[in-house]
Amino acid sequence: xxxxxxxxxxxxxxxxxxxxxxxxxxxxxxxxxxxxxxxxxxxxxxxxxxxxxxxxxxxxxxxxxxxxxxxxxxxxxxxxxxxxxxxxxxxxxxxxxxxxxxxxxxxxxxxxxxxxxxxxxxxxxxxxxxxxxxxxxxxxxxxxxxxxxxxxxxxxxxxxxxxxxxxxxxxxxxxxxxxxxxxxxxxxxxxxxxxxxxxxxxx
Ligand SMILES: N[C@@H](CCC(=O)N[C@@H](CS)C(=O)NCC(=O)O)C(=O)O
Numbered sequence: 001x002x003x004x005x006x007x008x009x010x011x012x013x014x015x016x017x018x019x020x021x022x023x024x025x026x027x028x029x030x031x032x033x034x035x036x037x038x039x040x041x042x043x044x045x046x047x048x049x050x051x052x053x054x055x056x057x058x059x060x061x062x063x064x065x066x067x068x069x070x071x072x073x074x075x076x077x078x079x080x081x082x083x084x085x086x087x088x089x090x091x092x093x094x095x096x097x098x099x100x101x102x103x104x105x106x107x108x109x110x111x112x113x114x115x116x117x118x119x120x121x122x123x124x125x126x127x128x129x130x131x132x133x134x135x136x137x138x139x140x141x142x143x144x145x146x147x148x149x150x151x152x153x154x155x156x157x158x159x160x161x162x163x164x165x166x167x168x169x170x171x172x173x174x175x176x177x178x179x180x181x182x183x184x185x186x187x188x189x190x191x192x193x194x195x196x197x198x199x200x201x202x203x
């Protein structure tokens with residue numbers, strides 16, 4: 001089994017690394033250089049037609065892409081500790097929160113990165129006004145998340161789940177590209193401190 005990924009600050013491979021660390025699964029990552037555009041090579045596109053990382057290739061050659069799908073595979077093969085919930089209600093809530101974090105929190109960060117950040121300027125036609133408009137969208141997402149975290153310690157409930165991993169990697173990447181969490185989002189900052197204190201956050 002080979003896990004293709006990329007080191008920090010790439011947020012999606014980090015989601016898998018944190019997930020594996022929480023599970024106690026030792027699976028070293030094989031780096032695909034994003035700087036050298038190796039993810040767009042024919043070799044990597046044969047594994048993932050979108051030319052993205054992470055991708056997990058199983059021993060029988062099956063290639064699984066999409067971060068949450070890769071994590072789902074490991075949840076099924078090694079259920080403990082559970083990170084996708086255990087009861088039908090918990091599982092549904094975790095799915096709900098993963099989708100919300102991906103759509104509402106990650107999307108503006110990704111749009112800002114692609115359309116407003118100098119590091120990506122050479123890779124695509126940037127629509128700077130659109131890119132910059134995502135600052136406010138991300139701020140709105142943080143305000144919303146801050147309210148939600150008044151109700152519970154972790155994103156999807158009383159326990160740490162993959163939804164926290166998705167949010168943590170997004171907030172850290174956002175900070176790296178110049179979108180820090182302001183002091184007005186005190187609950188997000190407190191939650192960030194809690195999840196960052198876990199050893200897995202070093203992954
Ligand atoms: N939906 C994918 C997104 C993967 C993704 O965007 N990965 C980034 C690295 S963090 C990448 O490969 N970017 C290059 C590209 O999209 O061309 C997932 O959840 O895994």
